[in-house]
Amino acid sequence: MFEKTRTGYSAYVPDLPGCVAAGKSVRELERLIREAIQLHLDGLREDGAPIPKPAAICEYVESGEL
Numbered sequence: 001m002f003e004k005t006r007t008g009y010s011a012y013v014p015d016l017p018g019c020v021a022a023g024k025s026v027r028e029l030e031r032l033i034r035e036a037i038q039l040h041l042d043g044l045r046e047d048g049a050p051i052p053k054p055a056a057i058c059e060y061v062e063s064g065e066l
Contacts, residue, residue, distance in 0.1 A: 001058075002029060014056040016040050 002011045008024040011033040019040040023029035
């Protein structure tokens with residue numbers, strides 16, 4: 001999930017609690033969240049913890065008023 005903030009953009013991964021990133025642009029944020037996901041998964045593997053199966057669902061819904 002990407003969100004606009006006062007100073008740039010932030011992202012979090014609902015299926016990986018604690019996996020977050022922040023950047024000044026969407027492009028930077030995309031790179032940083034990819035790195036964060038990889039580090040998070042590597043940490044889970046090193047700890048012998050299970051990798052959670054994806055459970056989040058993402059859809060775009062247009063209201064017709066935009």
